[in-house]
Amino acid sequence: MGRGETRMNMVVCVKRVPDTAESEVHIDASGKDIDKSRLSFGINECDNYAVEEAIQIKERLGDSTVTVISMGSKESDEVIRMALAKGGDDAIRLEDEAFAGGDGLATAKALAAAIKGLEYDIVFTGALADDDGYAVVPAALGELLGVPHATYVKKVEISEDGKKAKVGRELEGGLMEFLEIELPCVLGIQTGINEPRYASFKGIKQAAKKEIAVKSASDLGLDASEVGEAGSWAVLEKFTLPVVGEM
Template identity: 40%
Template structure:
């Protein structure tokens, strides 16, 4: 089984950085780049899958400037077999679409069974590249995978995918396929010294525009479908807080606004309940029922 993992070198957002007012970009000085955490889990998952099977190959791939090579080296220490670095000035200022397009072209000749991407990058977090690759190669995709097993039948995988509010979907997908791996699917290993030493001798193949076989207008800035026009401090929008009680007396409304509360259910100004435990329990149940929060209402 051959697995391709796409990794990204991302800005470590836990380290403070600043905006350059003129270029509306980041002040490059002192930025720290790391392997994207979700991609690290994707590499780990691929290596574990290979180990379980006893054979196979894990190929890591990145598109980025020269320093991104460090990320590939790190993936090699985690157990990947070889690495491809898509490196060309023509790839500069790629957006999610042109990145995915270029990666898909590099993946196509490898004839792999699975393609892993991290489900979201730490810095921009567009969560698009996996889907672009899948579409370019006309493959099925499953997003935010939290559990992976080889399927009962040959040529399929059995997965769990993250849904909203903690739910999971059990899903079966035919191979080859693109999976975006959720950070936390596994705990990536800590590479040992021998693994480090071994990784030093592994090959990192550089793929430029010619080797990729695409035209320069299809990649990088020219192939991009979106454009950044500004970067600045966060200005939260005013959230609409329509409540069923928005018809209340204006004076009362003002009072609520000035106290910083727009009472969601009008109870906040209500009395404090006191009494026997049983009476109070009854009141709590009534409150739950009024708001559709009793367990039956959830089924």
């Protein structure tokens, strides 16, 4: 597709997660989460690839936009601004005590409410989150928005008329499934689809000046009973670590 032939308004959902790969993990006093006080944080790995895919499409097409959305406290601004520094245009952060303790479905409800107020052609998410591994959000988000969706996506091609996307999904055994999906749609991006870039110094400086719109549950027209733990299908009762040596 040639530059400027079509315009895409894209949304990328990103999540700030703890880096547990090289750290010793402990359960916190509540017994329902890990102790995050000594952990470093960063962008969810799959989300980083999702950001890159959206930016690459924007660069190929020209007149397109990328909106970054995240749910969390002000600390999440770090990963939001990094996505902006790489090429995102604007950002929204969802913050409310009512969002706490939510599962993938409750998270998708809040994200869907925010996205419904935007003009969008493609919503990108990571295929799954490093911290909980639910892999629920992409499909739930697609259903709540009432648009087609695909998960574990490792290839995206936009049609010449900008009305469809050909996507390749990673299956077991190294197989790929190819689908043609009408836009708008939701795509859950798998790692390896591209090579995420590093943010430039210029991009970081520009991102630091951009405003991040903060929205609460009420701003999104949501009742507290619809989101967070109250709006979840799955409720975490206890968190345990595997015994060393067990699979």
